Amino acid sequence: xxxxxxxxxxxxxxxxxxESITMAPVERLGTDELDQELxxxxxxxxxxxxxxxxxxxxxxxxxxxxxxxxxxxxxxxGIEKTAEDKSYWKAIPVIERxxxxxxxxxxxAFCGATETLLEVEVPPxxxxxxxxxxxxxxIMSHLVWLGTSALDLGAMSMFWYCFRDRxxxxxxxxxxxxxxxxxxxxxxxxxxDDLPDGWERKCREFxxxxxxxxxxxxxLLANNEIVLQRLRGVCPLAESELLKLGVTGPLLRAAGNxxxxxxxxxxxxxxxxxxxxxxGTVGDNWDRFAVRVQEIKESVKIIVQALDGLPEGPWxxxxxxxxxxxxxxxxTSMEALIHHxxxxxxxxxxxxxxxYYPIESPRGELACFVRSDxxxxxxxxxxxxxxxxxxxxxxxxxxxxxxxxxxATLAMLDPVLGGIDR
Amino acid sequence: xxxxxxxxxLAEELREAxxxxxxxxxxxxxxxxVTIAPRSVRTxxxxxxxxxxxxxxxxxxxxxxxxxxxxxxxxxLLDMGALDRLTVKxxxxxxxxxxPSVTPDWPTADHQEREVYDMFGVVFDxxxxxxxxxxxxxYEGHPQRRDFPIGGEPVMFTxxxxxxxxxxx
Amino acid sequence: MAVKxxxxxxxxxxxSDDFRIRQLRARDMLRGDLEGTDLDTYVEERVLTxxxxxxxxxxxxxxxxxxxxxxxxxxxxxxxxxxARVDVARFGFEAFRASPRQADLLILSGRxxxxxxxxxxxxxxxxxxxxxAIAMGACSSSMGVFNNYAIVPxxxxxxxxxxxxxxxxxxxxxxHGILKLRKMIQEDPDMGWREGYGxxxxxxxxxxxxxxxxxxxxxxxxxxTAGA
Numbered sequence: 001x002x003x004x005x006x007x008x009x010x011x012x013x014x015x016x017x018x019e020s021i022t023m024a025p026v027e028r029l030g031t032d033e034l035d036q037e038l039x040x041x042x043x044x045x046x047x048x049x050x051x052x053x054x055x056x057x058x059x060x061x062x063x064x065x066x067x068x069x070x071x072x073x074x075x076x077x078g079i080e081k082t083a084e085d086k087s088y089w090k091a092i093p094v095i096e097r098x099x100x101x102x103x104x105x106x107x108x109a110f111c112g113a114t115e116t117l118l119e120v121e122v123p124p125x126x127x128x129x130x131x132x133x134x135x136x137x138x139i140m141s142h143l144v145w146l147g148t149s150a151l152d153l154g155a156m157s158m159f160w161y162c163f164r165d166r167x168x169x170x171x172x173x174x175x176x177x178x179x180x181x182x183x184x185x186x187x188x189x190x191x192x193d194d195l196p197d198g199w200e201r202k203c204r205e206f207x208x209x210x211x212x213x214x215x216x217x218x219x220l221l222a223n224n225e226i227v228l229q230r231l232r233g234v235c236p237l238a239e240s241e242l243l244k245l246g247v248t249g250p251l252l253r254a255a256g257n258x259x260x261x262x263x264x265x266x267x268x269x270x271x272x273x274x275x276x277x278x279x280g281t282v283g284d285n286w287d288r289f290a291v292r293v294q295e296i297k298e299s300v301k302i303i304v305q306a307l308d309g310l311p312e313g314p315w316x317x318x319x320x321x322x323x324x325x326x327x328x329x330x331x332t333s334m335e336a337l338i339h340h341x342x343x344x345x346x347x348x349x350x351x352x353x354x355x356y357y358p359i360e361s362p363r364g365e366l367a368c369f370v371r372s373d374x375x376x377x378x379x380x381x382x383x384x385x386x387x388x389x390x391x392x393x394x395x396x397x398x399x400x401x402x403x404x405x406x407x408a409t410l411a412m413l414d415p416v417l418g419g420i421d422r
Numbered sequence: 423x424x425x426x427x428x429x430x431x432l433a434e435e436l437r438e439a440x441x442x443x444x445x446x447x448x449x450x451x452x453x454x455x456v457t458i459a460p461r462s463v464r465t466x467x468x469x470x471x472x473x474x475x476x477x478x479x480x481x482x483x484x485x486x487x488x489x490x491x492x493x494x495x496x497x498x499l500l501d502m503g504a505l506d507r508l509t510v511k512x513x514x515x516x517x518x519x520x521x522p523s524v525t526p527d528w529p530t531a532d533h534q535e536r537e538v539y540d541m542f543g544v545v546f547d548x549x550x551x552x553x554x555x556x557x558x559x560x561y562e563g564h565p566q567r568r569d570f571p572i573g574g575e576p577v578m579f580t581x582x583x584x585x586x587x588x589x590x591x
Numbered sequence: 592m593a594v595k596x597x598x599x600x601x602x603x604x605x606x607s608d609d610f611r612i613r614q615l616r617a618r619d620m621l622r623g624d625l626e627g628t629d630l631d632t633y634v635e636e637r638v639l640t641x642x643x644x645x646x647x648x649x650x651x652x653x654x655x656x657x658x659x660x661x662x663x664x665x666x667x668x669x670x671x672x673x674x675a676r677v678d679v680a681r682f683g684f685e686a687f688r689a690s691p692r693q694a695d696l697l698i699l700s701g702r703x704x705x706x707x708x709x710x711x712x713x714x715x716x717x718x719x720x721x722x723x724a725i726a727m728g729a730c731s732s733s734m735g736v737f738n739n740y741a742i743v744p745x746x747x748x749x750x751x752x753x754x755x756x757x758x759x760x761x762x763x764x765x766x767h768g769i770l771k772l773r774k775m776i777q778e779d780p781d782m783g784w785r786e787g788y789g790x791x792x793x794x795x796x797x798x799x800x801x802x803x804x805x806x807x808x809x810x811x812x813x814x815x816t817a818g819a
Contacts, residue, residue, distance in 0.1 A: 048659050048689040073556040074707040078741035100664035163674030246530025384480040558706045573740025577733045
């Protein structure tokens with residue numbers, strides 16, 4: 001079907017695939033009598049340190065990385081196409097499974113885009129509940145990052161500590177929505193259900209414990225000589241380069257640019273909360289590490305403020321054409337029954353238009369583009385995933401560094417392949 | 423966000439520079455969208471960069487089937503200083519899906535244009551390395567076009583009722 | 592001496608006179624009346640081989656080395672079983688080996704895309720016998736949530752022993768699946784899912800020529816199992 005096929009020679013299929021990849025022009029090094037040759041090493045897709053199925057074609061000069069080409073697509077699931085086939089309500093679980101560590105954020109971006117198109121208002125309680133769960137998800141994502149990055153660096157015990165706290169957060173998710181991961185809690189117009197009894201107390205217990213836990217993790221890692229040597233001064237990239245590459249999130253903040261959508265272009269009542277944005281100075285791996293660890297503490301602050309100021313009210317919009325009516329109404333009201341039926345079978349119709357809704361996910365700017373053609377199914381859903389864009393910064397960052405630094409940099413980059421490949 | 427008036431002024435400035443570049447403007451849900459002619463995308467983006475929109479956040483494709491011209495490419499611009507966003511859209515027909523690549527000016531568009539090529543078949547002239555990024559290298563077809571079938575297979579179950587077997591532990 | 596392998600339990604139903612013969616031989620053994628080749632056969636069949644089989648199966652099942660093979664969301668829940676709450680080290684399975692040559696259990700956690708399927712198969716081929724595979728989650732067992740052009744169910748290209756449903760399955764569910772596999776290895780190493788693939792033990796039987804259907808993917812799509 002494509003009219004622009006790459007020309008193929010008569011080589012075997014596998015070699016043909018390799019041929020289509022052009023290496024950057026790296027000249028053959030020949031200084032003095034020693035004729036050095038560059039080695040092309042294939043890392044992945046099955047590799048314990050690539051945070052998912054990421055394949056890297058690394059051109060090495062000894063142990064020094066001269067060029068890097070990431071090859072992705074090994075977990076491409078066709079999520080965007082699948083979402084076109086389902087009504088808006090039923091597409092939420094599919095969209096959630098994109099960036100599998102930040103599932104509330106995926107749902108938030110999609111629901112936010114749909115709400116913008118529908119011009120439906122989210123009640124304040126729902127906004128606060130969304131903020132609480134989003135920040136809990138952010139903490140959970142950073143904990144997984146911390147555990148697996150420390151594992152990559154060799155500090156294995158961090159993995160167990162971080163996953164212990166992750167289990168507490170997943171318990172909270174399970175308590176409020178019924179599922180540990182991919183909870184389908186954020187719905188179009190609000191959230192799926194109110195907080196059960198005792199959730200707030202459990203959450204406050206967690207928030208009371210967490211800052212001291214973060215301090216403990218800092219004590220374990222931040223003063224460790226090996227961690228410092230592996231992260232300090234390693235693979236920095238200037239802020240201007242990062243901006244050119246479209247990098248956002250903790251990577252950009254580590255380089256000194258305090259760009260955070262929660263503060264710059266607040267959504268879902270983030271402007272009501274008082275929190276700081278951790279910013280680094282140099283932009284090396286150490287700053288990326290410190291920024292994320294500090295962000296956990298800031299998120300705890302937000303959650304506590306949200307719990308303190310949680311307003312009363314409905315947790316989902318009253319517009320019955322968008323949100324399911326409460327079940328007790330189905331027994332008494334005919335309109336409720338009809339609304340329920342229409343929403344579950346066909347779904348709500350969204351006025352035609354195109355919307356791009358950006359939010360701040362743990363990895364950067366996560367945005368959802370929804371194009372609606374007036375029917376009950378989206379005509380195009382595109383997730384602008386931060387890891388997909390941030391991955392392009394790997395090559396400039398790691399040029400001239402060792403393979404070990406490449407592993408550390410990949411860990412600090414925090415790529416989530418589900419988001420990259422969608 | 424530039425409001426509706428600001429959007430029209432912006433469009434006027436773009437038309438001053440290149441009379442046929444701006445095809446349409448739309449102010450929808452508090453955000454400006456500008457539709458331009460495909461051949462002028464590089465100049466338009468440079469002009470917008472000079473006006474402050476110095477961050478290209480996203481390049482993505484849309485299939486407008488059955489409306490013609492069918493394939494669209496959207497560029498999402500962000501002005502970090504003034505906290506503005508702007509969408510630049512262009513449409514190309516299926517039989518001539520060529521768009522000048524903005525990768526030399528905006529390095530962030532590298533992987534994103536490859537994805538649009540892979541999923542929709544839009545060819546970006548001047549892209550340093552245009553090949554498939556998400557599908558296998560030798561895949562035929564552009565999956566996210568609206569007329570590409572969604573695919574899938576029937577789920578294979580172990581025990582089928584028609585066999586007459588009951589499931590026992 | 593040629594060792595005759597015998598199926599433990601299961602298999603075809605035993606004819607009654609077969610049993611009678613075995614009963615008489617057992618009686619003779621106890622009396623000390625079995626001589627010569629009869630005695631040799633008896634010893635091979637009953638004492639050595641059976642106990643040896645059982646011991647080997649017990650050892651294999653209690654020391655599975657899973658391969659680190661996380662693909663997508665299920666990988667995070669697979670990491671959770673290594674974590675402290677559902678501790679897989681209780682059972683002896685915490686030694687996740689990165690190299691397929693050293694691993695004997697492949698936990699396919701996550702959605703297998705068409706680009707990844709040949710890679711998975713290659714990793715599976717590189718593992719040494721005996722090897723087992725668990726398809727964790729809905730996406731690798733069937734197509735899961737995404738029934739579209741980009742995903743392949745694992746049964747299409749490699750034999751799978753245990754399917755664990757869920758999206759993603761709870762760590763406890765995955766543990767249940769692994770323990771089920773362990774029970775399968777201990778009790779009936781020749782039985783289970785692999786019977787459908789015509790396998791011997793854990794070895795896959797690959798047809799000699801291309802005209803036959805592959806032993807893997809035994810599921811001929813039947814007309815009334817239209818997909819989800």
